[in-house]
Amino acid sequence: MKKIWKIILLVSLVLFVAGVICVAVSYFMGGSLEGLMQNEKALPTLETLSPKNLLNILMTLFGF
Amino acid sequence: MNRQQFLAELSQYLTFFSPEEKAQIISAYNEKFNSAGSENEAALLAELGTPMMTAIDLKRRVEAGEQISFAPENDITETEAAPENSVETEAVSGENDEPAVEEAPAPLEDEAPAEPNEEAPAEENPQDSPTELIGEPSAEAYEAVPLAESPQEAPESPVEEIPQEKPVAIYPAEIPEAPYEYPLAPSAPFVVDAKPKKPKRKVSVAKLIGAFLLSIIITAFFLAIASIGVVLLVAMSYLLLAGLKNLVYVTDCLLLFGGGLVCAGLGLLVVWFALWSAVSMIFGLFRNALGYGSVKEGAAV
Numbered sequence: 001m002k003k004i005w006k007i008i009l010l011v012s013l014v015l016f017v018a019g020v021i022c023v024a025v026s027y028f029m030g031g032s033l034e035g036l037m038q039n040e041k042a043l044p045t046l047e048t049l050s051p052k053n054l055l056n057i058l059m060t061l062f063g064f
Numbered sequence: 065m066n067r068q069q070f071l072a073e074l075s076q077y078l079t080f081f082s083p084e085e086k087a088q089i090i091s092a093y094n095e096k097f098n099s100a101g102s103e104n105e106a107a108l109l110a111e112l113g114t115p116m117m118t119a120i121d122l123k124r125r126v127e128a129g130e131q132i133s134f135a136p137e138n139d140i141t142e143t144e145a146a147p148e149n150s151v152e153t154e155a156v157s158g159e160n161d162e163p164a165v166e167e168a169p170a171p172l173e174d175e176a177p178a179e180p181n182e183e184a185p186a187e188e189n190p191q192d193s194p195t196e197l198i199g200e201p202s203a204e205a206y207e208a209v210p211l212a213e214s215p216q217e218a219p220e221s222p223v224e225e226i227p228q229e230k231p232v233a234i235y236p237a238e239i240p241e242a243p244y245e246y247p248l249a250p251s252a253p254f255v256v257d258a259k260p261k262k263p264k265r266k267v268s269v270a271k272l273i274g275a276f277l278l279s280i281i282i283t284a285f286f287l288a289i290a291s292i293g294v295v296l297l298v299a300m301s302y303l304l305l306a307g308l309k310n311l312v313y314v315t316d317c318l319l320l321f322g323g324g325l326v327c328a329g330l331g332l333l334v335v336w337f338a339l340w341s342a343v344s345m346i347f348g349l350f351r352n353a354l355g356y357g358s359v360k361e362g363a364a365v
Contacts, residue, residue: 016325020326026317030315031313041306041309049303
């Protein structure tokens with residue numbers, strides 16, 4: 001059980017750090033969330049994954 | 065209790081000795097019974113006490129740093145009525161043979177050589193008699209008594225003239241107090257040898273029903289948490305796919321990939337935490353309801 005916990009924590013840490021590095025590199029290259037929202041190809045995905053939409057999905061899932 | 069039972073029980077209690085020492089001790093007690101004879105067997109058994117007390121006494125003497133040697137006793141019994149052990153006793157004691165025979169010839173001529181030495185301090189000092197009942201005289205005992213006071217001098221000298229410290233020198237001072245503590249302080253080997261009985265399980269239907277209802281609530285709660293993790297993982301896949309579609313803009317791709325990876329890490333952690341918590345809690349609930357007790361820390365689920 002402890003081994004599984006260690007593996008999960010390690011994988012999560014690696015993914016989290018990699019994600020933070022990607023965002024940081026993008027930020028230093030001039031990228032921003034506002035610029036991303038202006039991208040037409042990314043906009044549908046961002047709208048789907050917006051916190052409001054996700055909350056609605058979860059509420060619908062549990063019948064609230 | 066007869067001789068065989070005494071030796072068998074003593075052998076079981078001598079778990080703190082090595083096999084060689086154990087065999088030597090049993091052999092020494094066997095020789096003691098041989099020297100006493102069948103007519104005095106009951107008296108010797110009463111003198112020795114229970115096997116447990118004898119074993120505890122031996123253990124305490126060892127823990128006190130006292131070297132227990134049964135070689136002189138073997139020598140005495142060898143000269144008397146145990147020729148089959150002559151090779152072993154000679155190999156063990158070697159040097160002690162000569163003083164035992166030369167310096168104390170008179171006790172060897174009697175039927176029981178050890179008895180005059182033991183009776184003298186017993187009559188003079190009734191308080192020291194428990195040491196003889198319980199403790200096995202060490203090698204120094206058999207050597208010290210004939211040197212200090214030979215049987216020939218004992219009748220001539222009055223009892224008051226014999227210093228009372230000599231029996232104390234023969235036997236350690238801690239031993240006389242020890243027998244009275246035996247029933248109150250059982251030693252470790254008996255605890256180790258005792259097989260723990262498995263507790264009887266009491267299965268309660270009410271507890272089972274309660275565990276079932278609680279497990280439903282726990283499952284629902286952790287399912288909600290796990291769904292958050294699943295949503296995060298789904299978002300990760302969406303973001304990664306969207307990043308692949310926007311390869312023209314590197315900054316947008318990196319933002320989408322970064323967000324996706326962070327979502328993946330969090331989602332994985334949340335899903336596993338919810339799964340592990342739910343399974344552990346439900347398993348513990350049913351384990352308690354079935355009477356197995358609580359789950360040990362680190363036990364596999």
